[in-house]
Amino acid sequence: DIVMTQSPDSLAVSLGERATINCRSSQTVLSSFNNKNYLTWYQQKPGQPPKLLIYWASTRGSGVPDRFSGSASGTDFTLTISSLQTEDVAVYYCQQYYELPWTFGQGTKVEIK
Amino acid sequence: EVQLLQSGGGFIQPGGSLTLSCAASGFTFSGYAMSWVRQAPGKGLEWVCYIRGGGAHPTCADSVKGRFTISRDNSKNTLYLQMNSLRAEDTALYFCAKSESGYGNDAFDIWGQGTMVTVSS
Numbered sequence: 001d002i003v004m005t006q007s008p009d010s011l012a013v014s015l016g017e018r019a020t021i022n023c024r025s026s027q028t029v030l031s032s033f034n035n036k037n038y039l040t041w042y043q044q045k046p047g048q049p050p051k052l053l054i055y056w057a058s059t060r061g062s063g064v065p066d067r068f069s070g071s072a073s074g075t076d077f078t079l080t081i082s083s084l085q086t087e088d089v090a091v092y093y094c095q096q097y098y099e100l101p102w103t104f105g106q107g108t109k110v111e112i113k
Numbered sequence: 114e115v116q117l118l119q120s121g122g123g124f125i126q127p128g129g130s131l132t133l134s135c136a137a138s139g140f141t142f143s144g145y146a147m148s149w150v151r152q153a154p155g156k157g158l159e160w161v162c163y164i165r166g167g168g169a170h171p172t173c174a175d176s177v178k179g180r181f182t183i184s185r186d187n188s189k190n191t192l193y194l195q196m197n198s199l200r201a202e203d204t205a206l207y208f209c210a211k212s213e214s215g216y217g218n219d220a221f222d223i224w225g226q227g228t229m230v231t232v233s234s
Contacts, residue, residue, distance in 0.1 A: 040220035040221075044158075052220055061220075093157065095158070097218050097220060101160055107157045107158075
């Protein structure tokens with residue numbers, strides 16, 4: 001199974017400041033067929049289902065604010081919130097859909113400092 | 114509006130059975146793969162089972178293989194999860210989730226509201 005490891009487990013950032021969440025996969029999730037990373041990011045607020053933020057490692061989902069961005073370097077992936085807003089307080093998960101079983105990172109809790 | 118409305122769930126004793134349902138609306142249900150994802154209390158997300166849009170290739174995680182069965186009725190726009198031989202460790206909030214294609218190797222773009230399953234004596 002592909003193991004997804006996120007860091008940090010939690011972080012506190014001041015309003016308007018940058019938040020960076022990392023995710024590492026234990027093996028490649030890059031398809032040689034289409035040169036895409038099969039990696040997605042979700043945001044989950046308390047009492048709600050997860051919401052799709054980023055797919056193919058760097059493509060924003062429908063309606064997702066442009067302060068959210070994703071990037072990839074090998075098996076390392078990053079979710080960046082460029083200017084943290086109150087409504088961004090949540091737990092963020094990365095997930096690979098390259099091969100079954102699809103696996104999630106353990107989650108990163110983002111709070112306001 | 115694209116929507117997944119879940120039902121089922123509840124309190125069940127170990128060894129018991131339960132069926133979850135997920136009714137889809139607002140999109141062509143048969144055209145998309147669907148999955149079940151669960152979240153134990155205070156824990157992270159765990160993919161459970163998936164099925165392709167046409168109903169082929171139902172596949173479940175090793176942790177539930179042989180006990181859980183995913184199925185779908187495209188005429189009723191409904192996804193199911195039949196859960197047998199339930200264990201305490203199956204206690205979780207169960208979500209249904211829609212893939213972005215019929216094949217399934219995609220992100221989950223729409224999620225149900227979740228339904229709680231509690232396995233306890």
